[in-house]
Amino acid sequence: MKRIKYQIWTVVLGLGILAGCEKENTASGVISPIVGVDFIRSLYNGDDVALKPEILMGANQVAGIVISDAASLNVEPGELVIQNVSKNKLAGISLDFGSAALDTYVPGDSVKIELSGATLTRKNGRLLISGLNVSGITRVSAGKETVIRTIAASELFSNFLTYESTLVRINNAGIMPVPVAGDTFEGERLLDDGTGGSIYLSTQATAVFAKESLPMNATFVGIPTYHNASKNTNIGAKQLLKMRAEADVSNASGTAYANFPEDFETPLAAAKSAYDMPATDNNVTLKSGSWKLYQSVFGAVRNSDRFDPSGNQCIRMQKNLSVPALLQMNFDLPDGASKVTLAYGSYGTEPSSTWRLEYSQDGGATWTAAGSDIADAAAVAKSVTFNLNIKGAVRFRVNKLGLGVSNVPFVLNGLLNIDSFTVYQNLD
The missing domain is CATH 2.40.50.140 (Nucleic acid-binding proteins)
Structure with missing residues (x-):
């Protein structure tokens, strides 16, 4: 009997302790003083909203990472823009501090802002919180990673x-x-x-x-x-x-240099119809300047030469050579290069070939590859862009590699077309 009474007392005591813990845990819940940006944005329905704690789930602050840069002066005076993630949702908002100087707050600063007396509104289209005081900003930390x-x-x-x-x-x-x-x-x-x-x-x-x-x-x-x-x-x-x-x-990319793109439309094809013309050292004057066309001619055979449909000519580079064929500038461009674009393709039913874009900054004495070799020329013209960061005087050339006589599929060294050669200035 005593054993039964002891067991009953133990159960009652345990239930009492459990009930006490549950009450204590419930009572210990504290309302967060910070509300998410996304929640604030959701309150706006076309009318101004006074941001009081009773509509902010008891909160009186908003927090986030600064993404604006007041010192750059590309924001409105007194404007600070923050973003934060709440419930896995990224949202941002503009904060209006009137005429206050905010240069000390930089992108990556983690901040908290007091919302007492603030209003959610739209001004000239942008959603913002107005009525804020710069004294209500607290910098929590700096250098935080910013989501882009x-x-x-x-x-x-x-x-x-x-x-x-x-x-x-x-x-x-x-x-x-x-x-x-x-x-x-x-x-x-x-x-x-x-x-x-x-x-x-x-x-x-x-x-x-x-x-x-x-x-x-x-x-x-x-x-x-x-x-x-x-x-x-x-x-x-x-x-x-x-x-x-x-x-x-x-x-x-800066703007294209004057007289580019070089479309190889002038002079007429007859001016350079032989692949090797030693008497002229293979030099030809084009609209952009003087170029060396070594083992290269003007191509003007429609449906076989791959030129811009709006034009009549391109460059055709010789096939089956064991030496390079060159399309080479004899002049420098003064302001470097941020990008070079051009079109290329295989003549007629010729196999592909391998070529590379090269540049020189010592007047053509030495040449450096501007990117990887390209070996996918086909019967349909393709465009390629070389993103560069070359500063100072520079010239370019297309170097078609001398791989020898074509032996498909082992060696591919067919006729290559080049057109619409464009060089863009470097703004840096």
């Missing part, structure tokens, strides 16, 4: 609200209309990465990089933001991408 999402211009255009006020990257985007010498970043420039959508690269006149030369094509990192000149709504607003600094541009 790589997207196509069409994706940004179609889902701009999702990406607003976050960092994005658009690869290999051209500037439209195509820049000419003297064009700078200042103003709004349409970006074209070939996927569609109207996204404008926007640079304020005050930006420290506003007067820098505008690239023809580049990869751009920036902060998407709306701009509506006449209303506060984002409906009908322009969709802008605002770089933070000049370092947000990479793989930049």
Whole structure:
């Protein structure tokens, strides 16, 4: 009997302890003082929202990583842009501190901001939190890794609200209309990465990089933001991408040099119809300058020579040689090279061949490969781009390797066509 009573007492005591622990755990729950950016953005439905704790689940702060750069002056005065991840969702927002100087806050700073008296609103299209005081900023840490999402211009255009006020990257985007010498970043420039959508690269006149030369094509990192000149709504607003600094541009191509692309349309094919013309040292004057065409001629046979359909000629390089065939500039371009593009193909039903692009910075005394050898010429012309970072005077040539007589499939050394040779300046 005593044993039974002891067991009952033990169970009751255990239940009492368990109940006490459950009550203590429940009571120990604390409301977070920080609310996620995505939650704040979700509160906006077209009307201003007073950001009080009762609508912020009891919170009175927002936190995130700084992605704007006030010192570059390509943001509005007193503007700080942050982004953070909450519940696996990345979101960003603009913070308006009036006329406060914010140069001390740099990309990668982790910050907390007091929201007392703040309002969620749209101003000239962009969603922001206004009514903030710079004294309410706390820097938690510095040098934090910042998420940058790589997207196509069409994706940004179609889902701009999702990406607003976050960092994005658009690869290999051209500037439209195509820049000419003297064009700078200042103003709004349409970006074209070939996927569609109207996204404008926007640079304020005050930006420290506003007067820098505008690239023809580049990869751009920036902060998407709306701009509506006449209303506060984002409906009908322009969709802008605002770089933070000049370092947000990479793989930049300057404009093409004058008289390029070299299309080999003049002189007429008869001026260089023999593969080796020692009397002229194989030199020919083209629209871009003097070139050496060694074991090379002008090709003008339609449907066999692979030239631009809008033209009538290209270069045809000899086959079955044990020595190189050359298409070589006899002149230097003064401002380096950021990129070279050209078209190539096999003449008629000829087998492929192997060639390489080379450059010289000592007047043609020595030559260096500008990339890997190319050996896939075919009956349909192809385009190739060589991304470079050559500074100072430079000249180029196509070197078709002398592999000997073709012996398909072991040795391929057929006639090679080259056309639309373009060199782009180096802006660095």
